[in-house]
Amino acid sequence: MASIGANIKARRRALGMNQEELARKLGVTQANISRIESSVKGLSSDMLLPIASALSCDVRELLGLKCDDRTELSALGEDARTFVTRTLENDPQLALYLRSFVKDQDSFTEEDWKFLASSLRLALGYAVDAIKTRRVRDGF
Incomplete structure (x- = not known):
């Protein structure tokens, strides 16, 4: 199972978005996004929903859970x-x-x-x- 950071990175790339664009949407730095994606920095639960919203996806997708379409x-x-x-x-x-x-x-x-x-x-x-x-x- 991929990490949350890897799922965020995959989703961001699928949208053709770079780390700087995602960082801007979230009001954080590009370095912060890089640390989250590489799992160097732990992700707080209160950031999951804003990240999912910025990536136009469901939190379950970022968590690697199957969604029943x-x-x-x-x-x-x-x-x-x-x-x-x-x-x-x-x-x-x-x-x-x-x-x-x-x-x-x-x-x-x-x-x-x-x-x-x-x-x-x-x-x-x-x-x-x-x-x-x-x-x-x-x-x-």
């Missing part, structure tokens, strides 16, 4: 449908993109699906960060 997908259910509907109502252009993806999905390769998932993860991660920043700035 079917359980997570079924838990999304109606909430996911509501989220997508509300998002599309706020930007009709997104509906055009979504229709295009749905129409062409049978021609997607596994690499296309991975790229799409990675792109969505990055976009949603950026959106979460921007919303948090805006709320802090505006005093919410």
